[in-house]
Amino acid sequence: MSTQNETTALKTSKELFVKMVVSNWELQNQRLNGWLAKLSDERLLEPVAEGKNRAVYLLGHLVAVNDGMIALLGLGERLYPELDEPFVKNPDRSFDEIPTVAELKEKWTNLNAVLTDYFAGLDAEEWFTKHNAISDEDFAREPHRNKLNILINRTNHEAYHLGQLIF
Amino acid sequence: MSTQNETTALKTSKELFVKMVVSNWELQNQRLNGWLAKLSDERLLEPVAEGKNRAVYLLGHLVAVNDGMIALLGLGERLYPELDEPFVKNPDRSFDEIPTVAELKEKWTNLNAVLTDYFAGLDAEEWFTKHNAISDEDFAREPHRNKLNILINRTNHEAYHLGQLIF
Known part of the structure; x- marks a missing residue:
């Protein structure tokens, strides 16, 4: 072969592999x-099962964590860093005021676009x-x-919480 | 470059892709x-949340589906095809007799090895x-x-049910 x-x-090989990973993310x-x-917005305000997180919390959590990829991958400025406090750093029901279901759905759609x-x-x-959370030394190894x-990791994370949401 | x-x-590139995917499977x-x-075996016989599948069913389901990879990837004979009936083709509680939690845990450990x-x-x-569930024509496209x-797909599937188990 020349x-x-x-x-x-x-x-071609790298493009194929990227396509495999991106298409699995899209599938989730x-x-x-x-x-x-x-589901109605009202249903999303209920816990996904008795005593568990509300669906709205899991949706906000997925928006915040996936939004974090923008910074981690060096793609640009995060869209919604303010969601980390209520949906990543603290458990469900820590704050009285969180974005509405309609707002979170809109952010989710916009983020994915x-x-x-x-x-x-x-x-x-x-x-x-390398991504932005690993040192040059660690990446060399x-x-x-x-x-x-x-x-790949964030797709598994999304699948994990999707399993809970669909419950 | 020569x-x-x-x-x-x-x-090297292909080996790196494989390592990425296999290590994410191992992480799950x-x-x-x-x-x-x-968790105790008794706890695994309870539903993971009120009105939901029992943990033992989800464990049997994961053994059966991951075992299916042996045939799908052309690696050899499946170890536990008999688990498809109670854990894949039918919902939880369809059968009075299913393997014990101890048996399923052993099968899970053995399958992963x-x-x-x-x-x-x-x-x-x-x-x-190509894997064994796609035609030559489809794979060419x-x-x-x-x-x-x-x-990749089975790892996401495992993450999905892990989210439910950990509930």
């Missing part, structure tokens, strides 16, 4: 969107570079802890 | 094992070949639907 073909094979989003479309745009603009090669790995 | 170096770069297994270690061995013996290149994609 060097030209080999370079193309490497690029689709499942969550399908579930959101079926913004992330989709960012991801589409990332070259496959960039996905394999553990190159699998790259940007794409963050998306 | 052709030799390029070939090495492609191989570790989390599930940590949770299993903390067997899968880990199979995965260690798979060349990175093989992970990017959609090469991202390969063996590694099955493991």
Whole structure:
């Protein structure tokens, strides 16, 4: 195989892998969107099971954690850093005032559109570079802890809470 | 870059992808094992939340579905095909007789050891070949639907039910 073909094979291979990871993230989003479309805002204010988190808390949590990817992947400024306090750093019902279900649904939809745009603009090669929460030294030793790995991790995180929401 | 170096770069790259996916699968297994270690067998016979599946059903479900990867990835004969009937094809409490919690825990541990061995013996290149539930024609059009994609998908599936178990 010529060097030209080999370079193309490497690029194609990385693009394929990025597609696998991004499409699995999209699949989780689709499942969550399908579930959101079926339930009233009132239902989202109830606990997902007796004594458990409210669905609205889990939705806010997913918006906040996925929004965190924008900073972690060096894509730009986070959209909703103010959601960390009520939905990540503190448990459900810590605050009397939280965004409404309608507001959170809008943020969720907007965030996914913004992330989709960012991801589409990332070259496959960039996905394999280090993210912003790992040192140069650690990354040299553990190159699998790259940007794409963050998306794999956040997709599993979303699946985890989706399992609770769908309960 | 010489052709030799390029070939090495492609191989290294694919090995890195495989490591990313396998290590995320292992992470979910570790989390599930940590949770299993903390709970009594009696507790696993209770529903994970009021009116929901019993933990024992979710454990049997995960053993059966992950065991299915052995056939799907062409690795060998499935270990526990008999678990499909009570834990995949039918809802919880369809059968009076199901394996005990101790038996399911043992199967879970054994399955993960067997899968880990199979995965260690798979060349990175093989992970990017088609699995046994997709036609040659579909795979030619959609090469991202390969063996590694099955493991990404099953890892998300495990995270989904882990979210319910940990409830």
